[in-house]
Amino acid sequence: KQEVTQIPAALSVPEGENLVLNCSFTDSAIYNLQWFRQDPGKGLTSLLLIQSSQREQTSGRLNASLDKSSGRSTLYIAASQPGDSATYLCAAPPGGQNFVFGPGTRLSVLP
Amino acid sequence: EAQVTQNPRYLITVTGKKLTVTCSQNMNHEYMSWYRQDPGLGLRQIYYSMNVEVTDKGDVPEGYKVSRKEKRNFPLILESPSPNQTSLYFCASSLGGRGTDTQYFGPGTRLTVL
Numbered sequence: 001k002q003e004v005t006q007i008p009a010a011l012s013v014p015e016g017e018n019l020v021l022n023c024s025f026t027d028s029a030i031y032n033l034q035w036f037r038q039d040p041g042k043g044l045t046s047l048l049l050i051q052s053s054q055r056e057q058t059s060g061r062l063n064a065s066l067d068k069s070s071g072r073s074t075l076y077i078a079a080s081q082p083g084d085s086a087t088y089l090c091a092a093p094p095g096g097q098n099f100v101f102g103p104g105t106r107l108s109v110l111p
Numbered sequence: 112e113a114q115v116t117q118n119p120r121y122l123i124t125v126t127g128k129k130l131t132v133t134c135s136q137n138m139n140h141e142y143m144s145w146y147r148q149d150p151g152l153g154l155r156q157i158y159y160s161m162n163v164e165v166t167d168k169g170d171v172p173e174g175y176k177v178s179r180k181e182k183r184n185f186p187l188i189l190e191s192p193s194p195n196q197t198s199l200y201f202c203a204s205s206l207g208g209r210g211t212d213t214q215y216f217g218p219g220t221r222l223t224v225l
Contacts, residue, residue, distance in 0.1 A: 031211040032211055034213065034214065036216075041219070042218065042219065043115075043201055043216035043217055043218050044201070044203075044214075044216040045216070046213045046214060046215070049212070049213050089153075089154065091214075093211065098156060098159070098167075098169055098170065099144065099146075099156050099159070099169075099214070100156070100170075101146075101153055101154040101155075102153070103153040104153065
């Protein structure tokens, strides 16, 4: 059964810093790896989707990498801003059916 | 506007009183899914559907029912709610039937069972 973990659980940084969030998964037979953002009390918003055949994906200040063989993905946020404060979750669906999410990393970017 | 809608957004009910949470998407998506989110346990999948009349259990299906009679709707039914079903519920959809595309989430339904 797929298990997804995320490190760190929480992170607090000053504005402008570059930061890295980590996601690990146990079953490498995944279709893709997805990163989401969740604001308090709100739904999830998709940030990036990396297909299993890709190694990375970029959107603006966000860059996500995928290493299937080691069961790891990282989300890199450049020049962080207070508006980036949220919880970031990754999901690694094996076989594309049963979605398993990580517990999330709660990010606070201080002005 | 492309979106996933859920109703109601907030619901307080009592043990044993049947309820339905509706979910609708206007993007012609094949895949739909229900999740519950609890502090310390994260987001867990309840049921998912890869197409009309095709549903399957996720990680925590006990106490829930679903149906997919139309492509756009995927209601979640609690026939006899219990306090341990107090949670924040999310519906999601994605284009492909295998759930391998970007998932779009609804705004959530906060359910309290007394």
